[in-house]
Amino acid sequence: MTGGELTLGAVPARLEEREREITAQAETMREQVAQPTAQLDEPGRAARAEAAGSSGLPADHGGVRRGRPPAAGPAGVWAGATGPASAKPVRSGRVRDAFGARSGRKDRSRPTKAKGCRRETRAKRAIPRLRQVRLKVLEAPSEWSRFTEDSVERRMLLALGHRLGTRLRPKPLMLPDGNRVEVEGIDAEGLVLVQLVSNQGAYKPAYRNKVMADMFKLLWLREAVPTAERAVLLVSELVVQALGGWVACAAADLGIEIYVFDGNAVVTLPRRT
Structure with a gap:
């Protein structure tokens, strides 16, 4: 056996080593992509935490709305997912607004109504007292x-x-x-x-x-x-x-x-x- 040749017993070890290198590179790229998104999402996360405090919801509820997936965590993984982690990040509020402005789409999201809020009503006008006329x-x-x-x-x-x-x-x-x-x-x-x-x-x-x-x-x-x-x-x-x-x-x-x-x-x- 020459120096450039591999024995059959060394092939599995070499494949495992190569697999670990690819996995490490993928993790590094995932962290690099998710880090700017997490930084941009900090203002939105702070606003959601403040709104949650006033509405009685937990601070980590993530602004989840009915019919929409939960917000992404710092690593771009779907929060609360039970299956395999997804590497697709969710746009933060600032990124979503900028993307919607460039694409011409309107932001149709509605603000969360605080718990216990009542609709404002105008005060009823008092009936004016009739002026007595004598003929x-x-x-x-x-x-x-x-x-x-x-x-x-x-x-x-x-x-x-x-x-x-x-x-x-x-x-x-x-x-x-x-x-x-x-x-x-x-x-x-x-x-x-x-x-x-x-x-x-x-x-x-x-x-x-x-x-x-x-x-x-x-x-x-x-x-x-x-x-x-x-x-x-x-x-x-x-x-x-x-x-x-x-x-x-x-x-x-x-x-x-x-x-x-x-x-x-x-x-x-x-x-x-």
Whole structure:
């Protein structure tokens, strides 16, 4: 056997020695690659530790999110892995942000919500206190004001006065600032306030708006006229259609009396089933 020849018994020993050299070189390269990544990940690790302290999670939870693998350890090995160690490092927060900026991808990660946090809500606004307005009943220039002799409004007021046993006439009311508003019917003592909805002909959906506007006006006048006690809404037979649904129920709950003029006399609003 010459000096450059190997015996069959020396081959296994030489192979084992070569394998150890390759393994050592691989470990050295792995440490060199993982060391910069671990240094870059220090700020992110400190931030996660601080967030974990405020949220009650352990400091080494690694910022694990549902559906994502755990963060890498200092040697680039998956933390908590049960199988063979992987040499693939995980990008830290700073490296991930830089990589996303270069590639044009957005960072879709959401900040971890601290345990026990509540959603901020705006404080409810206090309901403003209504300013009490007092109206003064004035004398009308004429007994019937704008209601002509043969008008439906005049016949409705006469029929309602006969039903209630009092004399009703239209009169103007004056606000504290000097403005005026007219009530279509009021008795001499100022106890009863009346609004009329006297539409004739074909029914129109707009009549419902007139009914609700007069209901609103009656509620205001009943509070603003010091002597007022009753609020009455008198409608024609045609306008009864506008009182369907919740309107008549709301009027009853608000204390507004509703009567119907059938052309000759005043009757109570028929109950709907």
